[in-house]
């Protein structure tokens with residue numbers, strides 16, 4: 001999964017220092033320090049509107065920080081060029097996507113383009129793409145138009161594209177929104193398997209219980225970082241109550257905010 005890239009040594013895949021950003025005058029992400037090492041599985045939680053998606057976009061270099069810095073695989077995030085090394089599964093279906101009358105297998109094959117010699121996709125590239133579809137369990141959807149997928153199937157398509165591209169880091173923004181409970185369990189099992197195979201995962205997720213169960217580390221955000229560390233310690237800490245500004249109920253089988 002680590003691909004053929006070796007240039008960045010063993011440094012962190014993500015490194016943010018004092019990262020601050022606001023759409024208008026007041027910041028929605030403030031003084032955030034975050035470091036993600038290779039092999040980690042980091043879950044970002046926080047109340048609605050707490051800056052989680054914005055933070056991901058800053059880390060990916062899609063917004064320019066007002067102050068502080070964000071580095072992706074050792075490069076300033078804004079200038080990072082080797083996009084195939086980082087798979088991003090965004091929350092919403094983009095307008096571009098809606099206009100794309102292409103199939104699942106074509107989307108996944110696009111992950112191979114940076115690897116294809118002289119811009120030519122080979123039989124080996126196609127096999128990589130098929131393998132990625134098999135890994136995420138949607139081989140049967142290969143010829144389906146991406147505009148005709150459920151939310152969960154779409155997420156898997158973009159994960160497959162990242163795998164086909166040999167991404168080292170997978171960034172997901174609320175991948176289980178609108179996905180039924182059974183499929184959510186299957187989805188987290190899939191992520192567990194990918195992490196076991198060496199992929200690094202950074203995930204924004206509203207289901208705190210799922211993050212505590214699956215991630216190796218939890219970051220709790222409400223504009224600023226309220227907690228960064230071990231999931232079990234997080235479940236027992238008062239950071240959750242402070243960040244959500246409410247008493248969070250801990251019930252068997254989950255955490256209710």
Ligand SMILES: Nc1ncnc2c1ncn2[C@@H]1O[C@H](COP(=O)(O)OP(=O)(O)OP(=O)(O)O)[C@@H](O)[C@H]1O
Nearest residue numbers: 023024028046047048049050051052053054055206
């Ligand atoms: N493009 C934008 N222009 C102006 N304000 C924005 C924009 N995107 C987000 N915001 C505001 O920034 C704040 C943080 O939003 P963000 O989407 O990062 O939060 P979030 O934690 O991901 O929320 P949710 O859990 O509801 O998806 C919110 O107050 C939101 O209304």
